[in-house]
Amino acid sequence: MPAFSSRAYVSQQLPNLPSTEGYRHDHQKNAQNLERTRNEVVSISKHHQSTDKQIWLSLRQKEFNKKTRAFLWKAMHDAFKCGKYWTNIPNYEHRSRCVVCGKLDSIEHALTQCKASGQKKIWCQAKKLWVKDD
Incomplete structure (x- = not known):
């Protein structure tokens, strides 16, 4: 299975935007997804707010198998x-x-x-x- 490229995905979704606009859109979507993830983690676990770094690192935890980590990454990126x-x-x-x-x-x-x-x-x-x- 070929590796997923967020840049290619954004280019497909926003073909008429200049590349800098596509990256800006991608960054804004990531920020929205991170905020949503932080809010859900707090509501589920009743723990303190997670940082962006903690969220991204959690996707690499060995507690989850590769398919689960890939699913979570794709879910966070609307992929x-x-x-x-x-x-x-x-x-x-x-x-x-x-x-x-x-x-x-x-x-x-x-x-x-x-x-x-x-x-x-x-x-x-x-x-x-x-x-x-x-």
Whole structure:
């Protein structure tokens, strides 16, 4: 499987922007994703605010296998082919919407927002695993 390049991804998503604008957009998206991740970590674990460095380093922890680390990295970078990815591809626009509720699809939507996915049960179990007795 070829390595994922965030620069190539941004270029595909924003083909008409000069490269500096694409990098700026990528940086802004990363900042938004980091902020969202920090907020979720605090709400789940009740621990202090994580730094950007702690978040990025956590994606390299050996506690997670490679597939899980890759999934987390892609989730933080909106690198999955869902939602907005499909909106400008002729005859595939329907793939941009959740088939259950009709909202714009995304990994965040599937994992935290869509009521039909059973995510509430999954997150209850994940929270039990996340919070460790010290």
